Amino acid sequence: MSRVAIVTGGTRGIGRAICEALQAQGRTVVANYAGNEEKARAFSDATGIKSYKWNVGDHEACIEGCARVEAExxxxxxxxxxxxxxxxxTLLKMSYEDWTDVLRINLGGCFNMAKATFAGMKNSGWGRFVNIGSINGQAGQYGQVNYAAAKSGIHGFTKALAQEGARYGITVNAIAPGYIDTDMVAAVPENVLEKIVARIPVGRLGHADEIARGVAFLTSDEGGFVTGSTMSINGGQHMY
Ligand code: NDP
Structure with a gap:
């Protein structure tokens, strides 16, 4: 029986590459997205993967959305x-809303999705979580106190939940991508991006499918002894 995988933010960028990699691995994949209908439709038409709209920062929406996925x-x-x-x-220019939105969606989303699905995995005796963190959660980044805090929180969340899941056959890992050529990075000003690429030893941005391959391994049966880890996929930009 094919295992069911849900990828939040799965209709474009890194999430889309993850959906396609898990589908190629024989998983039954569904994607969640926030509201970009055009991208979601194009994604579902191209891949045959169902997409479901809800805000992962909304606790009730995650509980209801996952229940709907499980029923369907x-x-x-x-x-x-x-x-x-x-x-x-920068801190002085960041509004309180910019702070809470980023914490609620990036970090709160992980909690909400785990609350909606952990008990089911515990009952079945098998489960996999992969949380996408960031190099900027490991190293910090000027102008990103909100994002760096949320992503750093994801790395801590991962290690704590891994300890709770281990006895039930549930692994919990994180991937910390470096700079990957998606819409998110397209929003970075060109002069800033040039400086960033100059600091990447491999000499280029990463591709979304390079993150997806890491997810495919961490969610495989063969990955069952890996838990609580953070896989850094960043072209050598941050090593520790
Ligand atoms: P994109 O901005 O290209 O795509 C983001 C995806 O997340 C979209 O599918 C979007 O849906 C969805 N999304 C956003 N907010 C919500 C929400 N509240 N509820 C549900 N879905 C939501 O991002 P990337 O592919 O670049 O990034 C993917 C992940 O990787 C992120 O967690 C990012 O922080 C992380 N990352 C990215 C790096 C990079 O260089 N690109 C580097 C390090 C980490 P919709 O299309 O409907 O808007």
């Missing part, structure tokens, strides 16, 4: 917490 597709075995936003600005 089957029990969720794999959760990839990929949905994320940026609201950059």
């Amino acid at each position: 597709v089957g029990p969720i075995d794999i959760v990839v917490n990929n949905a994320g936003i940026t609201r950059d600005g």
Whole structure:
């Protein structure tokens, strides 16, 4: 029986590549998205993967959305917490709303999705979570106190939940991507991006499918002994 995987923010960018990699691995995949209907429709038409709209920062919406997926597709075995936003600005310019929105969606989304699915995985004795963190959660980044805090929180959340899941056959890992060529990075001013690429030893931005391959491994049966880890996929930009 094919295991069911849900990828939040799965209709474009890194999430889309993850959906396609898990589908190629034989998973039954569904994608969640926030509201870009055009991208969601194009994604579902091209891949045959169903997409479901809800805000991962909304606790009730996650509970209801996952219940709907389970009723229509089957029990969720794999959760990839990929949905994320940026609201950059230096501390003095950052509004309280920019702070809470980024925390609520990027970090709160992981909690909400885990609350909706962990018990089911515990009952079945098998489960996989992969939480998409960031190099900027590991190293910090000027103008991103909100995003760096949320992503750093994801790395801590991952290690704590891994300890709770281990006895039930549930692994919980994080991936910390470096700079990947998606819409999110397209929003970075060109002169800033040039400086960033100059600091990447491999000499280029990463591709979304390079993150997806990491997710495919961490969610596989063969990945069962890996839990509580953070896989850095960043072209050598941050090593520790
Ligand atoms: P994109 O901005 O290209 O895509 C974001 C996806 O998340 C979209 O599908 C979007 O839906 C969805 N999304 C946003 N907010 C919500 C929400 N509240 N509820 C549900 N879905 C939501 O992002 P990337 O592909 O670049 O990034 C994916 C993840 O990787 C993020 O967590 C990001 O922080 C992380 N990351 C990215 C890096 C990069 O260089 N690109 C580097 C390090 C980490 P919709 O299309 O409807 O708007």
